[in-house]
Amino acid sequence: GEEVAQTPKHLVRGEGQKAKLYCAPIKGHSYVFWYQQVLKNEFKFLISFQNENVFDETGMPKERFSAKCLPNSPCSLEIQATKLEDSAVYFCASSQYSGANFGGTEAFFGQGTRLTVV
Amino acid sequence: QKEVEQNSGPLSVPEGAIASLNCTYSDRGSQSFFWYRQYSGKSPELIMFIYSNGDKEDGRFTAQLNKASQYVSLLIRDSQPSDSATYLCAVATGNQFYFGTGTSLTVIP
Numbered sequence: 001g002e003e004v005a006q007t008p009k010h011l012v013r014g015e016g017q018k019a020k021l022y023c024a025p026i027k028g029h030s031y032v033f034w035y036q037q038v039l040k041n042e043f044k045f046l047i048s049f050q051n052e053n054v055f056d057e058t059g060m061p062k063e064r065f066s067a068k069c070l071p072n073s074p075c076s077l078e079i080q081a082t083k084l085e086d087s088a089v090y091f092c093a094s095s096q097y098s099g100a101n102f103g104g105t106e107a108f109f110g111q112g113t114r115l116t117v118v
Numbered sequence: 119q120k121e122v123e124q125n126s127g128p129l130s131v132p133e134g135a136i137a138s139l140n141c142t143y144s145d146r147g148s149q150s151f152f153w154y155r156q157y158s159g160k161s162p163e164l165i166m167f168i169y170s171n172g173d174k175e176d177g178r179f180t181a182q183l184n185k186a187s188q189y190v191s192l193l194i195r196d197s198q199p200s201d202s203a204t205y206l207c208a209v210a211t212g213n214q215f216y217f218g219t220g221t222s223l224t225v226i227p
Contacts, residue, residue: 006194033215043206091161093215106152107208107215109161 002026005074006110013117018094021113022074025094031055031109032075033095034067038088046090049075073076082117089114121145122209124218132226137194139221141207144188146156151183151190155203156220162206166192197225 005024013019043083045059049069054093060067064082069075079086093107124141131137139153149168154162168174168181168190180193190209194201204220 035217041219042219045216095215106164106167109163111161 002108004092004108006090006092006113007074008113009111011113011115013115015084015117016081019079019082019086019088019115019117021077021092023077023092023094023110024074025092026108029094029108031094031095031107032069033093034075035091035093036075036083036088037091037112038117043091046077079115082115084117087115087117121211121216122207123217124205124207124221126219126221128222128224129227130224131197132218133197133199135225136199136223137197137201137223139192139194139205139207139223141190141192141218142188143190143207143209143211143216145209145211146185146188148188148209148211151181152208152210152215153181153190153192154178154206154208154217156206157203194223197223199225199227203226 004026007022011019030051032049034042036046037043047057047060048055049068052069064080067077089112091112092110095107122143132160141159154160155165166179166181168183171183171185174181178195182191202224204222206220208215
């Protein structure tokens with residue numbers, strides 16, 4: 001598609017429940033990035049993929065967070081046993097190239113999924 | 119030390135004035151620099167990118183890059199109320215984009 005599609009737009013989970021978020025990158029984009037934005041604060045990098053391979057996962061809280069990008073399927077970010085502090089907007093972005101390697105290409109953002117843990 | 123630092127503001131300027139937004143980055147090897155605008159409740163949208171030292175102008179927007187000082191800025195001339203938003207500085211380093219915390223700009227009519 002021509003835009004990054006994130007679903008669902010809103011997600012409410014009780015504390016301890018699982019949350020699963022989806023992201024379909026722009027067709028032809030090889031790189032997918034996940035970010036967490038709590039309230040209006042910083043964009044925290046979580047993980048990036050090059051096609052279906054994890055490219056950089058230095059930002060992932062490994063205990064409860066996992067992510068996948070499988071061929072012919074939207075990418076997903078899953079949070080097991082959600083906590084109140086997981087409440088945030090989760091943005092997915094896709095890019096044709098990664099970072100500085102090719103002179104940089106902008107990352108296009110999806111509309112985000114607002115996760116509320118109650 | 120964070121990869122990208124911005125003054126969180128809020129920054130208020132009167133309509134018609136110049137708004138100046140600043141950003142510093144820590145990795146001297148960073149090569150690509152972006153300014154995104156994020157309206158409340160919306161996703162970030164790219165407004166400017168710059169790769170080379172110096173100034174780059176696009177309409178009312180000018181991006182300035184000084185790699186020696188590891189500093190990038192965004193100037194908005196003739197500020198309009200519709201420019202009121204959070205401005206995110208992003209730096210492409212290695213394998214990923216690092217974002218600053220954003221500067222909240224309010225243009226007062």
